[in-house]
Amino acid sequence: MIQNPLFDEVLLFGKPYQKGDWIKIAIHNEKEIKGFFGDYTWLSNFHLCTVYHNSRIFKSSEHAYMFAKLDLNHYSEAEVEDLYTQVKNMSCKEVKKWGQSIVLRKDWETVKYEIMASAIFDKFYRNKDLREKLLQTENRYLEETNWWHDQYWGVDYQKGGQNNLGKILMKVRGFWQG
Numbered sequence: 001m002i003q004n005p006l007f008d009e010v011l012l013f014g015k016p017y018q019k020g021d022w023i024k025i026a027i028h029n030e031k032e033i034k035g036f037f038g039d040y041t042w043l044s045n046f047h048l049c050t051v052y053h054n055s056r057i058f059k060s061s062e063h064a065y066m067f068a069k070l071d072l073n074h075y076s077e078a079e080v081e082d083l084y085t086q087v088k089n090m091s092c093k094e095v096k097k098w099g100q101s102i103v104l105r106k107d108w109e110t111v112k113y114e115i116m117a118s119a120i121f122d123k124f125y126r127n128k129d130l131r132e133k134l135l136q137t138e139n140r141y142l143e144e145t146n147w148w149h150d151q152y153w154g155v156d157y158q159k160g161g162q163n164n165l166g167k168i169l170m171k172v173r174g175f176w177q178g
Helices: 038-043 061-068 077-088 092-098 110-126 126-136 164-177
Strands: 032-034 051-053 056-058 141-143
Touching: 038 126, 051 061, 051 110, 056 061, 061 077, 061 092, 061 110, 077 092, 092 141, 110 126, 110 164, 126 164, 141 164
Parallel strands: 032 141
Antiparallel strands: 051 056
16 A cells, blocks of 8 residues: 555654644745745645636645546546536545545646646636735745655655646746736
């Protein structure tokens, strides 16, 4: 069985994570925002806000992204509608776990970046308050610093990473900056 650090006990500096421990790894200053916690939780995909993707409304970019993983050819239309109804009622944590149990679309690895970019763009297009906050970050470097070992979308505080979510956020900000 694969362990998932988002749902299993997570160690931060060798001890189980306690609420508020994010402050030990986050850097929020005039040049960079590393860690989408505290005053910057709205940058996280878990931030609740309306996101439209693929003709459907979701309550976060995490929900949209996870639902987009579905192999629609594997499920009947009725099953897809039932899954959508289920997803609408899930928390972000639940939908993330749900996304690990579905049949993935066959092209997932080649389309996941573009799907995330689309969901993030819509998050800031549709939610003017969030767009204004994003613009207030000016030209600061944005990074999803984390301790749950996400090295593709973020940067694990011990292992490093690609920071693709941060890169998308900076590109979206650049679009709105003109």
